[in-house]
Each structure stands twice: as C-alpha cells, then as structure tokens.
Amino acid sequence: MTGKDTGPTHHLAEPARKQLPQEHYDFFAGGAGEETALRENENAFGRLALLPRVLRGGADRSTGVSVLDREWPAPLFVSPTAFHRLAHPHGEAATARAAAAAGVPLVTGVAATTSVADVVAAAREQDADAVVWFQLYLHPEPEVTTELVRRAQRAGCSALVVTVDSPVFGRRTRDLHNGFHDLPPGLATENMRNLPGSEPGRPLPIPMWPAGWDDLRRLREQTDLPLVLKGVLHPDDARIAVEQGMDALLVSNHGGRQLDAAPASVEALPAVADAVAGRVPVLMDGGVRRGSDIATALALGARAVGIGRPVLWALAARGEEGVREYLTALRADFDHVLALCGGHRPQDLTADQVVERGTARRPSRGEPTC
Ligand SMILES: Cc1cc2nc3c(=O)[nH]c(=O)nc-3n(C[C@H](O)[C@H](O)[C@H](O)COP(=O)(O)O)c2cc1C
Ligand SMILES: CCCCC(=O)C(=O)O
Numbered sequence: 194m195t196g197k198d199t200g201p202t203h204h205l206a207e208p209a210r211k212q213l214p215q216e217h218y219d220f221f222a223g224g225a226g227e228e229t230a231l232r233e234n235e236n237a238f239g240r241l242a243l244l245p246r247v248l249r250g251g252a253d254r255s256t257g258v259s260v261l262d263r264e265w266p267a268p269l270f271v272s273p274t275a276f277h278r279l280a281h282p283h284g285e286a287a288t289a290r291a292a293a294a295a296g297v298p299l300v301t302g303v304a305a306t307t308s309v310a311d312v313v314a315a316a317r318e319q320d321a322d323a324v325v326w327f328q329l330y331l332h333p334e335p336e337v338t339t340e341l342v343r344r345a346q347r348a349g350c351s352a353l354v355v356t357v358d359s360p361v362f363g364r365r366t367r368d369l370h371n372g373f374h375d376l377p378p379g380l381a382t383e384n385m386r387n388l389p390g391s392e393p394g395r396p397l398p399i400p401m402w403p404a405g406w407d408d409l410r411r412l413r414e415q416t417d418l419p420l421v422l423k424g425v426l427h428p429d430d431a432r433i434a435v436e437q438g439m440d441a442l443l444v445s446n447h448g449g450r451q452l453d454a455a456p457a458s459v460e461a462l463p464a465v466a467d468a469v470a471g472r473v474p475v476l477m478d479g480g481v482r483r484g485s486d487i488a489t490a491l492a493l494g495a496r497a498v499g500i501g502r503p504v505l506w507a508l509a510a511r512g513e514e515g516v517r518e519y520l521t522a523l524r525a526d527f528d529h530v531l532a533l534c535g536g537h538r539p540q541d542l543t544a545d546q547v548v549e550r551g552t553a554r555r556p557s558r559g560e561p562t563c
Pocket of ligand 2: 275304399447450
C-alpha cells in the first residue's frame with residue numbers, strides 16, 4: 194500500500210515525497226482501507242466533462258463568491274489538514290501567510306501543530322482581512338469543546354467547522370504498516386494544551402467518538418459563530434443539519450481517510466445540494482485538483498471547494514512560496530475554465546453543463562426525484 198501515488202498533482206506530490214520521510218509522506222498521502230474512496234475522489238472528476246456555453250458576450254469576469262457574509266475572491270479554501278510542521282518547519286504559519294497572500298481562506302484545526310492564535314496572527318500579518326476558520330471535533334467533555342470554541346473566537350476565527358465523519362478513527366493502511374501513530378518529539382497539537390482534564394504541558398489526545406445531534410445542539414446553543422458541518426454525505430443528514438441551525442455544510446469523505454466505501458465527494462454532492470435547496474451554502478472537498486474540478490463542483494451545487502493534500506505537497510516541497518504559487522495558479526486556472534465555459538460569474542455554471550464522459554448524459558443526482 195505504500196506504492197506510488199499518481200494523478201493530476203503527481204508533479205507536486207513527487208517533490209514532497211522526496212523531501213519527506215516515507216512515514217510522514219504516507220500519513221499525508223494515505224487513505225483508509227484499500228484507498229478506494231481516496232482514489233475515487235480524483236477519478237470521479239475525471240469521469241465528468243463540462244459542456245461550455247457559447248456566445249454569451251461580456252468581457253467582464255469575476256471569480257468572487259459570497260460565503261457566510263464575506264466576499265471571497267475565488268470559490269476556494271484550504272481544508273483542515275493535520276500536522277503541517279511535519280511537512281515543513283514553518284508549518285501552519287507558512288500555510289496561513291501563503292493562503293492570505295493568495296486571497297484564499299484557510300481552515301485551521303485542532304490537529305494543527307501551531308496554535309490557532311498564531312495561525313490567525315500569521316494570516317493577518319499578510320492581510321488584515323484574511324478569513325480563517327477553526328475546525329474541531331465535538332469532544333466527549335463539553336467543557337473541552339467550550340474552551341476550544343473560546344480560543345478560536347478570541348483568535349479571530351469567523352466560523353467553526355465541526356467534523357462529524359469520525360465516530361471512530363479510519364483504518365489508515367499505510368500508517369498501520371509504517372507503525373506511524375504519533376508526532377515526533379518537539380511537535381505537538383498546540384491547540385489541545387491546557388484544556389480541562391489535560392496534564393500540565395501535555396496536549397489532550399484528539400478523541401474520535403460517536404457524538405450525537407444533541408452534542409451538536411449544545412454547541413449550537415453555545416456560540417453565535419457560524420457553524421459549518423463537515424463530513425456530510427447523506428441527503429437526509431443534510432436536511433437535519435439545516436433544521437438544526439447549521440450555517441453551511443461541507444460535503445466530504447475526509448479525503449478517503451474514514452469510510453473507504455464512501456462515494457467520491459463530488460458524487461455525493463448533487464443529492465446534498467438538492468436536499469439543502471439553497472437554504473445554506475454547500476461546500477465540498479476531496480480530489481479537487483484543477484480549475485475544471487472547481488467548475489464541476491460549482492455547477493453541481495457547491496458554493497466553494499476545499500483543497501487538502503496539494504497544499505501539503507506545495508508546503509513540503511517549497512514552503513510558503515510554494516503554497517502561495519500553487520493557490521494563485523489554481524485560482525487562475527479556475528478563472529480560465531470559467532471563461533471557456535462561457536461564464537462571467539461562478540454562479541453562471543449550472544448542473545446542465547456537467548455530463549458523464551463517454552455517455553454525454555447528466556450524472557445521476559443520487560436520489561429519485563418526483
Ligand atoms: C493529512 C491529512 C490530515 C487531515 N486532517 C484533518 C483534520 O484534522 N480534520 C478534518 O476535518 N479533516 C482532515 N483531513 C481531511 C481534509 O480536511 C479534507 O477533507 C481532504 O483532505 C480533502 O481531500 P483532498 O486531500 O483530496 O483535497 C485531513 C486530510 C489529510 C490528507
Ligand atoms: C488525530 C488527528 C486527526 C487528523 C485527521 O483527521 C486525519 O488525519 O485525517
């Protein structure tokens with residue numbers, strides 16, 4: 194299972210692989226089980242094609258979108274990924290400066306190796322208006338969740354991303370094979386220090402446990418920060434989440450690291466978007482590698498898309514500059530695809546423009562319609 198990783202970001206992954214110890218590269222690259230969901234995230238985009246519209250005139254074009262009352266320059270954000278200091282000594286601070294410089298919002302999280310306060314400070318050094326969100330798991334001890342929320346809010350995060358696809362930890366085949374289960378000495382999950390129940394100086398472990406809707410309700414009642422529910426794939430869960438007051442949903446199979454039998458995120462997206470019916474923004478991540486992937490996801494109902502591994506590859510290979518250049522290039526690629534599709538705004542991309550390669554038929558929406 195520690196074989197070669199191919200795919201559209203192979204040119205980025207390869208320099209990172211050369212840079213990193215095998216077990217760290219594998220931690221970033223790997224997925225659960227047979228890595229089917231991991232592969233499918235990229236492959237599913239490859240099975241979809243875009244039908245461009247022609248003669249739509251208008252030379253003006255903007256890639257901006259509005260997400261939770263903020264204008265983003267592009268429908269793109271950095272998804273939360275763990276342990277950036279394993280990729281590069283400057284870690285999350287470098288990612289934060291790079292994302293801010295590229296005009297791309299960043300989701301940092303509990304598994305960061307830099308505290309949320311330092312991540313936000315790094316982003317704001319670059320751009321005083323940089324958007325930073327904080328990702329967390331509901332903690333079995335509600336006071337721990339409360340304290341994490343307080344820290345994120347005090348640091349200046351403008352939304353919380355609650356990841357709910359992890360009632361248990363996915364079986365990461367490469368990590369099991371390599372015996373990788375801990376950060377090396379000197380690195381720690383800084384946000385998990387000095388919490389209720391932690392020993393002085395030692396971070397609390399990040400527990401995976403089967404939280405319920407009641408736990409989420411408690412969090413909803415506790416904070417006015419917008420809540421984004423991450424890891425929703427079933428349309429019925431999407432409906433419940435909206436009823437429970439979630440401000441946005443993030444369709445994700447966790448980069449293929451949790452349920453290996455899960456569909457590709459982009460395959461689950463249309464049914465979730467239908468279920469949500471425009472009541473809150475739908476975001477997605479998983480396998481987004483090119484401008485046309487972004488356009489496809491938007492056409493199928495996403496407001497914006499998250500990028501996971503490619504950011505880690507750019508960080509490992511070329512640090513802050515690498516991440517800034519990668520995100521800037523991806524933004525430009527999306528703008529180019531938008532133009533070629535005959536669009537002036539992201540919302541001009543519509544579901545009728547997405548067809549299955551080989552059949553030219555619209556992909557199934559996943560749920561019977563009536
Ligand atoms: C190394 C790594 C660490 C991750 N850590 C987290 C995490 O701490 N919390 C979380 O919600 N998702 C985590 N994810 C999932 C990402 O947020 C995202 O859903 C996924 O990486 C998107 O797919 P992509 O890597 O194909 O772009 C992680 C993914 C990777 C690859
Ligand atoms: C304990 C860290 C969890 C990070 C995570 O969610 C992942 O590696 O996918």
